[in-house]
Amino acid sequence: MAIQTATSRRQAAAAPACAGAAARPQGGASVTLRGLARAFGDKQVLRHVDLHIPAGQFVAIVGKSGCGKSTLLRLIVGLDQPTGGHIALSGVPGGEEEPGSSGVRIMFQEPRLLPWERVRGNVEVGLGRDLPKAERQAIATRTLEAVALGDRGGEWPSVLSGGQKQRVALARALASGPRLLALDEPLGALDALTRIDMQRLIEKVWREQGFTAILVTHDVGEAIALADRILVIDQGTIAADLAVASPRPRHRGDPELAALEGRIIDALFNDQAAGI
């Protein structure tokens, strides 16, 4: 299978944490947060978050629902404004935190495809209007091939399955060759087998393109399968910051990873007990 050959090809280059970034063609953006806070009215969702994400790292943010993990992601990509502290992105050309900058892309839990555009047209949305049409079409077709939907470009989104729609959304996010890809529970609505497929696909394109990836998820297993580093968010702060050093591709059921998963779940629930 194409996915497996691609992963094994890069297996040698895989290294813990962010070491692999330099070898990648485009490189990623690094993200630095200082004293970041966000409140909605009286409710303090994030309080004084300090964080540095080196270029090219795959970071997973886990936490229970309502812990502020999605808010953190929306702040990083510039979809929301912090009430305190600041965010710096480096290595992103053009407007740094400006939404719409082609260097920063986000994928949501819903595919959010335009139902009135064909699949290829939806991918072209990711390219902006500056490129000539022929070039846009060529890039869109190429990107669709990368997510194994090369032959579906002329179809309406409504005929695709949930997993296929999410792959189109991934292609749209990747079309402009982003330096930072934010993933807001993009696999949450998919069935278990499609999820594993998508996880492999995301890992493959991340290895090939070398962007910085920030994945928000409530699935600890998914975080461990994909990430170099896992941040556990609880009650608006980073409760744990763990490196995942296992080589890729990772196998589900690996005892070392299972032990890590246990530790993270413990951390999540112990913190809650401490909070009460």
Place this chain on the structure above:
Amino acid sequence: MSDATLKPVATAAAGAVAFPPEAAIAPAAGEPAAAVKTTRSRAALTGRIASGNLIGWVVPALIVVIWEALARAGYLQPNILPAPSAIVAAAIRLTASGQLPQSIGVSTLRALAGFVVGGGIGLALGLANGLSRLSEKLTDTSLQMVRNVPHLALIPLVILWFGIDEGAKLFLVALGVFFPMYINTLHGIRNVDPQLVEMGRIYGMKQGELFWRVILPGALPSIFVGLRYALGIMWLTLIVAETIAAESGIGHMAMQAREFLLVDVVMLSIIIYALLGKAADSIARLLERLSLQWHPAYRK
């Protein structure tokens, strides 16, 4: 009278009878189910639709045949309900004299002119108020107050203002058409999926591009509902206006015929209105189908 002359009447009567059910959402409900099977056989599908349409014509045709038979047997008085063949004869007579085509032309032109003016203003204000809070705050209250006055109640005032000129008809039709267009456009824009709008912003769409690629296509199904309502109101208004005060057009033709007790011409006028209404609705549905191909409910 031969069978050949009977046929157009059958079509006309069927047009009148079929109008209400077809104007509803029947096609939208029927076709997605059919679309699933498209892969199997397109020919079988079209065959089924054709036979379905034929079945729809059976009842109207039967009514016309019974009607004709009763009239010939002398059960219907010609000065109350003339035979279908007599109505066809009237149509042929009036076509030959040029009165019928001329009346249809005058009425259609009036309807379209009023529709373009009123629908255009409704669409423009609907878009403006859907996109701008300020514009909505400024105009919506006034519009809602005017909306609650039935526009046909303005006929006496309109006659005082415009006489029975073209201006009166145009004004009434425009006023009647305005509100369905306005309200449905506004509703359509308000109900565009905010997640898609957010997506557009994140992907760097500027205001103009966001409007043309996300907001307008998202509002289009609702705008088409407004369009079809407006077309119905357009004919209704025109019929009333022409019947009350006009010097030409189908309504005038009917009123003149009434004075001379020409029941066949009166019946003919009613059938023509039905046919024109049906034609307008069919055109709107065709446009709907062409521009909403992406929508599963409108796909062939």
